Amino acid sequence: FQMPLRIDDSEEACVAKNSIPFKAAYLRKVYFILSFQQLTIAAVSFTLFMTPGVRPFVQHYSSTTWLIMLFFIISVLCLRQATFYSSQLLGAALLLFSVAAALVFGVLTAKFDTEVVYTVTTMNGGVFLGHAIYCLQTLRSLQFQPSLIATVCLATVQAWILESLLEVASFDYFLCILLCGFFCSYVHWNIFCYMKFLTRNEVLLACSHVYILFPKMHYVALTH
Secondary structure, three states, X not given: OOOOOOOOOOOOOOHHHOOHHHHHHHHHHHHHHHHXXXXXXXXXXXXXXXXXXXXXXXXHOHHHHXXXXXXXXXXXXXXXXXXXXXXXXXXXXXXXXXXXXXHHHHHHHHHHOOOHHHHHHHHHHHHHHHHHHHHHHHOOOOOHHHHHHHHHHHHHHHHHHHHHHOOOOOOOHXXXXXXXXXXXXXXXXXXXXXXXXXXXXXXXXXXXHHHHHHHHHHHHHHHO
């Protein structure tokens, strides 16, 4: 995504001007939103995947996919509108976006007959939740390099748990770690790169927009 790099002095303290505790509180907000979205997406995708008749219906009627994508685009526009013009509705807009993204991932899961989508999103949720807990306990934020290392470690541990303890069927160990590591690291990079220039709401919006890239990445991984 491309976001205009600017500093809005009218907003309550830009991230670059905030104290460390305020910055940590801001990052906690970002990570909790990310973890909530990812876990919601994984849960709804799993439910859709396991519901009898959903997969044949999605595979047979292509119009379903286009309607869901249209709903997803509308949810993104609502999120942008709420972020820039109506902060009171931001929570509802994020919830709408999460539901739309969950439907998109559910359609992908049904179309490609794989557990990669909701496995990776669950792992992503665990990674972001781990970062949120760290910020909550220490009032400090990890820089990009430590975040990258922590992401790989958390993804590996979660992959081992899913494979050995939960016995997830058709589990692709390395693909899930690769997708989770790439996706989370990309989000971390954007957070720490853009937070120097963007306001809090703009970074939250950017974190939400990064979800648009995941379906394309998932499709490329499955077809090559």
